[in-house]
Amino acid sequence: MVPLLLISVLNAQAQEPPVGLRVPRLIAGPLIVETAEQPLIRVTVVARGLVHPWALAFLPDGSMLVTERPGRLRIVRDGVLDPKAITGIPEVRAKAFGGLQDVALHPKFAENHLVYFTYLKPVENDMGAPVVARGKLEGGALTEVRDILVADAYAGNSALSARIAFGTDGMLYVAPGGNIDNVAQEPGSLRGKILRVRDDGSAPPDNPFAGRAGYRPEIYSLGHRNSLGLIVHPQTGAVWNNENGPNGGDEMNIILPGRNYGWPLVSFGREYTGPRISDAPAREGIESPIVVWLPAIAVSGMAVYTGDRFPKWKGNIFVGSMRTGEVRGTGHLERIVLTGKNEELRRESMLGELRQRIREVRQGPDGYLYLLTDEDDGALLRIEPAQ
Amino acid sequence: MVPLLLISVLNAQAQEPPVGLRVPRLIAGPLIVETAEQPLIRVTVVARGLVHPWALAFLPDGSMLVTERPGRLRIVRDGVLDPKAITGIPEVRAKAFGGLQDVALHPKFAENHLVYFTYLKPVENDMGAPVVARGKLEGGALTEVRDILVADAYAGNSALSARIAFGTDGMLYVAPGGNIDNVAQEPGSLRGKILRVRDDGSAPPDNPFAGRAGYRPEIYSLGHRNSLGLIVHPQTGAVWNNENGPNGGDEMNIILPGRNYGWPLVSFGREYTGPRISDAPAREGIESPIVVWLPAIAVSGMAVYTGDRFPKWKGNIFVGSMRTGEVRGTGHLERIVLTGKNEELRRESMLGELRQRIREVRQGPDGYLYLLTDEDDGALLRIEPAQ
Numbered sequence: 001m002v003p004l005l006l007i008s009v010l011n012a013q014a015q016e017p018p019v020g021l022r023v024p025r026l027i028a029g030p031l032i033v034e035t036a037e038q039p040l041i042r043v044t045v046v047a048r049g050l051v052h053p054w055a056l057a058f059l060p061d062g063s064m065l066v067t068e069r070p071g072r073l074r075i076v077r078d079g080v081l082d083p084k085a086i087t088g089i090p091e092v093r094a095k096a097f098g099g100l101q102d103v104a105l106h107p108k109f110a111e112n113h114l115v116y117f118t119y120l121k122p123v124e125n126d127m128g129a130p131v132v133a134r135g136k137l138e139g140g141a142l143t144e145v146r147d148i149l150v151a152d153a154y155a156g157n158s159a160l161s162a163r164i165a166f167g168t169d170g171m172l173y174v175a176p177g178g179n180i181d182n183v184a185q186e187p188g189s190l191r192g193k194i195l196r197v198r199d200d201g202s203a204p205p206d207n208p209f210a211g212r213a214g215y216r217p218e219i220y221s222l223g224h225r226n227s228l229g230l231i232v233h234p235q236t237g238a239v240w241n242n243e244n245g246p247n248g249g250d251e252m253n254i255i256l257p258g259r260n261y262g263w264p265l266v267s268f269g270r271e272y273t274g275p276r277i278s279d280a281p282a283r284e285g286i287e288s289p290i291v292v293w294l295p296a297i298a299v300s301g302m303a304v305y306t307g308d309r310f311p312k313w314k315g316n317i318f319v320g321s322m323r324t325g326e327v328r329g330t331g332h333l334e335r336i337v338l339t340g341k342n343e344e345l346r347r348e349s350m351l352g353e354l355r356q357r358i359r360e361v362r363q364g365p366d367g368y369l370y371l372l373t374d375e376d377d378g379a380l381l382r383i384e385p386a387q
Numbered sequence: 388m389v390p391l392l393l394i395s396v397l398n399a400q401a402q403e404p405p406v407g408l409r410v411p412r413l414i415a416g417p418l419i420v421e422t423a424e425q426p427l428i429r430v431t432v433v434a435r436g437l438v439h440p441w442a443l444a445f446l447p448d449g450s451m452l453v454t455e456r457p458g459r460l461r462i463v464r465d466g467v468l469d470p471k472a473i474t475g476i477p478e479v480r481a482k483a484f485g486g487l488q489d490v491a492l493h494p495k496f497a498e499n500h501l502v503y504f505t506y507l508k509p510v511e512n513d514m515g516a517p518v519v520a521r522g523k524l525e526g527g528a529l530t531e532v533r534d535i536l537v538a539d540a541y542a543g544n545s546a547l548s549a550r551i552a553f554g555t556d557g558m559l560y561v562a563p564g565g566n567i568d569n570v571a572q573e574p575g576s577l578r579g580k581i582l583r584v585r586d587d588g589s590a591p592p593d594n595p596f597a598g599r600a601g602y603r604p605e606i607y608s609l610g611h612r613n614s615l616g617l618i619v620h621p622q623t624g625a626v627w628n629n630e631n632g633p634n635g636g637d638e639m640n641i642i643l644p645g646r647n648y649g650w651p652l653v654s655f656g657r658e659y660t661g662p663r664i665s666d667a668p669a670r671e672g673i674e675s676p677i678v679v680w681l682p683a684i685a686v687s688g689m690a691v692y693t694g695d696r697f698p699k700w701k702g703n704i705f706v707g708s709m710r711t712g713e714v715r716g717t718g719h720l721e722r723i724v725l726t727g728k729n730e731e732l733r734r735e736s737m738l739g740e741l742r743q744r745i746r747e748v749r750q751g752p753d754g755y756l757y758l759l760t761d762e763d764d765g766a767l768l769r770i771e772p773a774q
Contacts, residue, residue: 017733019423019424019733020423021421021422034408034409035408036406036407036714036715036716036717037406247731247732247733248731268681270731272732273726273730273732274725274728274730274731274732275730276730279669280667280668280669281668281669282666282667282668282669292655292681294655294679294680294681295731295733295734325733325734325735325736326732326733326734327423327733327734327735329423330423330735330736338661339660339661341661343657343660343661343662344634344657344661344682345634345659345660345661345713346404346406346634346682346712346713346714347682347711347712347713347714348712348714348717349711349712349717352739353740
């Protein structure tokens with residue numbers, strides 16, 4: 001567990017753009033906002049005082065698990081944040097972008113109470129390794145916690161994201177970040193990949209590279225820079241990710257087994273100092289994204305809306321943005337409308353007036369949308385129709 | 388001259404996205420806005436009640452010429468809009484995106500009083516042809532008005548933009564829109580090109596395709612969809628354009644003689660119905676844009692800031708946006724920071740809270756920025772530092 005005093009130091013280590021807007025304190029009362037297709041929405045602060053909340057999962061009783069990046073797992077019951085953290089989270093290395101990150105329930109959680117989470121595990125020389133762990137949630141505690149998948153450690157002080165999602169095939173999909181050097185193309189590394197493993201972390205025999213020399217058998221797809229969103233599409237069962245480009249070139253992909261998504265060989269983006277990553281943003285044999293952002297919006301959590309509360313949003317993709325165009329204080333919630341063939345029709349940027357880093361977006365069992373703001377004084381927000 | 392009653396009909400003919408925000412009436416008083424690098428700016432409404440103002444040019448005495456798309460040339464003296472239009476503008480066809488558009492002064496205006504403008508000229512069967520005309524500005528009248536360049540007429544009821552800018556070589560650069568069919572690639576058409584002509588509209592002998600069979604000698608570059616911005620960079624003398632992509636793929640280009648900029652063979656954009664325009668967004672032998680927008684922001688007028696009022700904005704590119712992501716009511720002013728090699732570093736979206744279509748942006752001789760909002764009740768805005 002990392003003391004709060006360390007938080008400002010942690011932030012200083014994260015890459016932040018050199019210029020930006022001041023981030024105001026979130027309003028206390030509900031905010032009514034006009035949007036393009038679901039005219040008025042109400043944004044309510046459900047809980048605040050969360051320290052860099054990162055991910056959100058709904059328990060069968062409607063409670064919410066919320067991770068805080070410094071290493072706490074919190075629970076919100078009946079709309080009230082329990083001041084006590086859930087015990088049992090191992091020590092995390094909360095530096096750069098690392099720490100406690102994603103959380104997801106086992107598909108048979110009602111029977112086995114298993115909670116999966118990702119974190120940056122301290123290893124030698126101040127380094128960290130992205131890890132998937134699981135534990136049994138009983139009372140206010142995770143018990144029988146154990147690491148089920150340990151990826152290769154990051155070099156130096158760097159660290160990225162690790163998202164997880166259970167597929168309709170019962171397999172766990174895992175996306176550890178890979179933007180450093182050529183690691184995303186290296187078949188012997190688990191980073192910069194999307195992995196497909198059993199619920200105990202072992203590789204199933206039908207994975208695309210199973211048995212191929214030099215390839216880790218967990219690999220499902222290659223060439224991912226840093227997956228900030230990873231979901232199983234609720235209507236099709238397909239695995240989708242989104243990933244941060246560098247300066248420009250954030251992208252959303254449909255993940256197919258054995259395919260290469262190009263990082264760092266091919267990108268729509270630029271180095272932060274200006275030069276293009278690649279001469280051309282597409283290449284034969286490399287999967288092209290279905291949505292690209294230029295400029296980058298620092299894409300983060302992702303959800304497909306399937307509820308009845310917002311009829312005009314059905315099937316739309318929601319993506320959190322932590323900033324736009326390399327300017328601090330310009331995070332927002334992005335809504336994307338696709339055709340039935342997953343071709344883009346339009347995008348709407350919402351909630352930019354809050355100036356918050358929107359880290360996570362999930363649909364609740366009540367059909368509302370829930371967001372997390374990744375700030376020192378982070379919040380859980382609920383979006384409802386206001387008319 | 389088009390009666391005001393027709394304006395709503397004209398608007399209905401223009402392609403507008405199916406969804407959007409309500410556009411509020413512009414505030415009356417000055418608005419103070421925080422921005423990322425020039426902390427507080429003040430936005431003042433200099434003049435309102437302009438009907439779809441399109442372009443702005445500064446006279447040597449600091450007065451401003453403003454075109455209104457329905458066919459009027461207006462003048463703002465000492466910050467006051469003259470209720471009387473300048474006489475002498477020929478009949479325009481104000482349909483689709485056409486009408487009276489750009490305006491520019493001859494480099495020797497102080498001696499010859501020549502004003503250049505572009506408009507859509509009515510031709511047979513309700514069609515219109517993009518035209519560059521010029522006249523002598525004397526008193527409140529343009530006299531000796533004549534067309535100096537008449538491009539091929541648009542098919543059906545369509546019509547696009549035509550921008551003009553005088554180069555440091557004394558030549559007039561002209562960009563008539565070309566997004567229909569393959570016209571931007573046809574060497575016998577003047578549309579979808581950037582043209583380079585003398586101040587009387589004739590082609591100089593050193594143009595890149597001069598004397599080549601099948602090519603119009605006025606052509607300077609090919610493959611442009613619809614240039615909404617055309618400037619001569621005040622620091623380098625290079626010709627820059629920006630052009631609207633379709634659904635996605637707005638771009639900014641540095642224009643080199645004889646080059647092909649790709650439309651409709653290569654684009655970062657999609658059809659409005661979803662499919663990609665081209666398999667890949669880049670191709671050998673096609674010039675790639677220096678800045679691309681995904682989603683599109685409906686780029687419009689463009690300026691490079693060179694004044695002293697906003698020291699942090701020096702060298703930045705400003706581009707008007709008429710909407711973002713195919714959502715109405717999301718126009719804004721975009722600021723782009725490039726390296727000395729014209730590589731993108733960051734972009735800032737400003738003034739989105741106004742929800743106006745920003746058609747034009749120019750730097751005034753006083754070092755402030757001036758904008759036009761292309762609305763039924765359009766306005767001339769001035770941006771100053773507020774601290």
